[in-house]
Amino acid sequence: MAEEKKKPSRKTYTLVVPLDASGIDDRDGGALLKVVARDSDGKIVSDRVKLGREGKGQASLTLAALPKKLRVAVGPVDASDDELLALQTVTLDVSGRQWAGKPELKVAPVVISPYYWHWWLRWCRTFTIRGVLRCPDGRPVPGAKVCAYDVDWFWWWSNRQLIACDTTDANGAFEIKFRWCCGWWPWWWWRHRFWRLEPDLVKRIQPELLREPNLPRLGDPSPQPSLEVFQTLLSDDGMPANPGVTAIDPERLPKLADRLIKRLPRLPELERLRVWPWRPWLPWWDCHPDVVFEATQTCDGQEHVVLEESIWDTRWNIPTTLDVSLVSNDEACCLGDFDEPEGDCLVIDSICNDLIANIGGNPPAAPGVALPTDGFRNPAGGGTWSDRPYAGNVPISGRFGLAADVDYYEFEYSDDDGMTWNAMPTGAAGGFTRLYWGPKLGTADPPAWHSVPFGFNLVEDTGGTDHYVIKSRQRFEKDNDLPSWGTSRFWWSITMYRLMTWKTAGLFTDGRYRLRLRSWTLSGNKLGASELLPLCGTQDDNGLVVALDNRTTTGGPTNANGQACGAGTVHVCTTEPDTDIISVRIIHPDSSFTNVAPCGNVPVTPNDQVQIDFAAYDPDGHLARISLDAHWGEDQVHSLLPFGSLTPLGPSPVPWSPPAVQAAATYAAAQGLGAVPPVWHGGTMRLTIPVATDAFPTSCCYLLRLIARKRTIVNCDDDTWTHVNVSERSFMIQV
Structure with missing residues (x-):
């Protein structure tokens, strides 16, 4: 048989590093240290x-190949x-x-x-941050991911280094250990920090510098430090010093700060804000992090940022x-x-x-x-x-008393101040979804946000x-592990007491309505007794x-008043409200006038x-x-x-708008002129400007934009004027 070929042995190299801590008087016996070596290829x-009783020991590092160069570091074993x-x-x-050719x-x-x-x-030390995240009214925020960041800033750039995160429990509590x-x-x-331009710092630094008349103009803010x-400031006789050198070398920052401080004025406000170079800055020696928090939460199908602290919220040098x-x-x-009133009763407490x-x-x-x-x-x-x-859609919320026995309920309405009552039309009583925090129903899963649909349905009573x-929340809890509600399962505050989403658009005419709730108890699988709590x-x-006050819109090309509207125009196809720029005139000193037609000059x-x-x-x-x-020009308005x-304009030049009884720009001003709440219609008006060049200060093309806004709260959005209309006219003015 042929001899088997021997595999060549793989040569290794060993580096022995003796350690001597005998000069440490208060060392612990048997202390552990670590020795690390990295070669020029990055292998570690x-x-x-x-360490022995005398404080000595040695590390033995085995290398797969003879290194060209090794960087060796010694330190504690927990690093x-x-x-x-x-x-x-x-x-x-x-x-x-x-090595001189030797293996060791x-x-x-x-x-x-x-x-x-x-x-x-x-x-290297262990820090613990314990906290609670609450809503502004003090209620807990569960299931939120709370993250702590270490913050540093250099001139007008900042960076945030993620430290660690934790998720809040049912009490909004969290604990971050790091x-x-x-x-x-x-x-x-420096290499492990991602820098960004910090607008809050730019807003503080630039005004302070601009107040110094003898200070040369500094460079504009850039996305990254430069x-x-x-x-x-570093130039001599107006010539830049090292004009090609713009990269930051962090080890040279202390010397650079000394040079800048000699040429910058003392600015106490920027010293207070810890802005370099007025404040010494060696963040690599910061043994206590400077912390801000951010938190996100997913509870309604979307992730929301529920907390985002700015650099001014920084907690410096935390313990x-x-x-x-x-x-x-x-x-x-x-x-x-779970703040429910006593008794067999009901409180309808909110709309939107x-x-x-x-x-x-x-x-x-x-x-x-x-x-x-x-x-x-x-x-x-x-x-x-x-x-x-x-x-639009008007959510209605309320609370049943603790003694109320309600399995189902329905809404009734009256449009004659309670003289007669009608059952809510099926298309008008809208259901909704409640969210709760806790284990999924029927499981012992970890807590999370879960949705439960509550909808209106036709149910027969015992009389046929x-x-x-709609099923009451109390009945739902009774049917689904009643003891867990309020102990391990908790409702979201926004929809916990929701009773109905009233769908009003296209179903109810404008005016005042009264609503009431009729409750029912179950008799078998049918509705039994009912009452008005x-x-x-x-x-x-x-x-x-x-x-x-809903409004009607049409598809165009004109609205009911004959105004052009819809596609290709800025005008909404509605009359609630309606607008029109009727005429623009230049009145000359001799009382003659010139009409300014659309596209006129x-x-x-x-x-x-x-x-x-x-x-x-x-x-x-209901004009607001x-x-x-x-x-005109570029971005001028x-x-x-x-x-x-x-002033009121009468007789009215347009058939759909009477002269304004109160010629005003706002509902508040109209009340000052005699408008009786809640009514202000507006109407036709005339604006007279005594000095034409106040309105049109330079030769240019001008666009007049007229906007009328109503006070109506549409779909609970009270921050946006939703019911609006617009008219525009453009022309050329020569001054």
Whole structure:
């Protein structure tokens, strides 16, 4: 048989590193250290060393090939290999020629000084952040991912380094534990930070510098840190110093700061804000992190940022144990409070999350003669945001008393102030979805957000009549592990007490409506007894009053008033409200005038006047405000109303709008002129501007933009004027 070929043996190399800590008087017996080596190709090997009674030991590092060069670092055993090479510790360099062709190299003993020994005891420590995340009203925010970031800033750039995250429990509580090290090599620290331009710092630094008349203009903000911004300060006789050198070398920053401070004025505000170079800055030696928090939460099918602290919220040099109380924004899903009244009763307490106490004609207002402002939010408040009706989908919420026995309920409405009542039409009573935090029903899964649909359905009563009813939350809890509700399962506060989404558009005419709730108990699988629960604390029937103002739109090309609208125009195909720029005239000193037609070209002088006739009319009387602006040039715009005066225009030039009884720009101003809440229709008006060049200051093409807005709260959106209409006219003016 042929001899088997022997496999060549693979040659290895061993580096022996003796350690000597005998000079440390207070060392612990059997202390553990680590030795790490990295070659020029980035390969890393390490060994743990247990020191003997005399404080000595040695590491043995096996290498697969003879290295060209090794970087060796010594430190505590709890540091990772990468950390040890990045931290400022005991190091030595070994070259390949030191092996002299031998497979083993033993270097001279590495003597550990007391400085490094005691520094190693504190350069990496464990920090604990305990806290709670609550909504602004104090209710807990569960299931939110809370993350802590270390923050640093340099001039007007900042960076955020993620430290660690934790998820809040049912009480909104979280705990973040992390290991934090300091004493990094500056180049390593800088390389592992992602910088960004910080607008908040730019807003603070630039105004301070602009107030210094003798200070040269610095460079503009750039996305990433660059020395280019300081070139004018570092120049001699106006010539940039090292114009091609703009990259940041963190090890040279202290010397650079000394040079800049000599040329920059003392600015106490920027010193207070810890802006470099007024404040010393060596973040790689920061042994206590400077912390801000961010939190996200997914509870309604979308992830929301529920907390985002700015650099001004930074907690500087936190202790190893930190307790915090964080407050979310309005995007967070909060747990309900189970604050239900005593008794066999009901409180309908809100519409669109507006407490009915702020809606005219509702409790605590005493029952009596109806007022014109009943059903309007902020009735007779005197401002432009007063007397606001509702439109679209209107969520209604309320609370059953603790003694109320309600399995199902339905809504009834009255459009004649309670003289007659009708069952809510099937298309008008909208269901909704409730969210709860806890284990999924029927499981012991970890807590999470879960959705439960609550819908209206036709259910027969014992007399054979169908009713459009919805299951109560109390009945749902009774049917689904009743003891868990309020202990391990918790409802979302926003929909916990939701009763119905009232769908009003296209189903109800404008006007005032009263609603009430009829409750039912089950008899087998049918509806049994029903009752009108009283308002808690009274003998009065439950209910509420609300004013509606939906609007009708058409497809165009004209609305019911004959105005061009829809595609290709800025005009909405509706008459609620409607607008029109009727005419624009330049009135000359001799009382003659020139009409400014659309696309016209007209000269004006400072001695001329401007006369603009327009219509802004709402037949429902719920106008909020009117704006009339001039746009010209590049991004130039101003309101024309402050330059002149408004007067009623009559007889009306347009058939659909009467002369304004109160010629005003806002509902608040109209009330000052005699408008009686809640009515302000607007109408045809004339704006007279005594000095034409105030309106049209330069030769240019101008665009007049007329906007009329209503007060209506549409689909609960009270921050946006949804019911609006627009008219525009453009022309050329020569000054």
